[in-house]
Amino acid sequence: MNRVPGNKTDQRGLAIVEFTIALPLLLFLLFAGAEVGRLLYQYNTLTKSVEDGGRYLAGQLRSANANGTLATTLSNTISLVKSGTTLTGRPSLLPGTISVTTQTNAAAPTPVVVTATYTYAPMVFPNSVPGFGLWSDLVLAIPLTAQISMPVL
Numbered sequence: 001m002n003r004v005p006g007n008k009t010d011q012r013g014l015a016i017v018e019f020t021i022a023l024p025l026l027l028f029l030l031f032a033g034a035e036v037g038r039l040l041y042q043y044n045t046l047t048k049s050v051e052d053g054g055r056y057l058a059g060q061l062r063s064a065n066a067n068g069t070l071a072t073t074l075s076n077t078i079s080l081v082k083s084g085t086t087l088t089g090r091p092s093l094l095p096g097t098i099s100v101t102t103q104t105n106a107a108a109p110t111p112v113v114v115t116a117t118y119t120y121a122p123m124v125f126p127n128s129v130p131g132f133g134l135w136s137d138l139v140l141a142i143p144l145t146a147q148i149s150m151p152v153l
Contacts, residue, residue, distance in 0.1 A: 053081035054148040
């Protein structure tokens with residue numbers, strides 16, 4: 001029996017070998033894209049909540065100073081940034097801990113500043129990728145910071 005070069009019988013099983021070689025790369029690209037999308041979603045949530053908190057604080061600051069309720073207004077601002085509402089005890093907008101700081105100067109008409117920091121942790125390796133003794137562990141947790149400065153209304 002003579003074999004003809006390029007016969008299809010010579011190619012049997014080659015597709016599964018190529019798929020096996022390409023599969024890890026395709027899975028890596030799929031999961032990396034999902035993680036980047038998740039990171040951008042959480043950063044967008046953080047920046048929008050900081051904007052809402054800054055807008056709330058800038059609008060309420062003058063009346064809070066006049067009524068003597070500045071501490072309550074600052075507490076409501078922090079709650080608004082963390083949970084999306086001024087009510088206490090509500091679940092956080094983002095998983096994990098959000099630290100919020102506010103800067104106000106009631107005596108001068110300077111802008112209020114609201115800053116929030118959140119540490120993004122990936123789903124696959126939340127803390128770090130182990131180096132298995134070959135290299136140091138690769139830390140994947142990324143601190144996200146959003147800040148807004150608004151004039152007192």
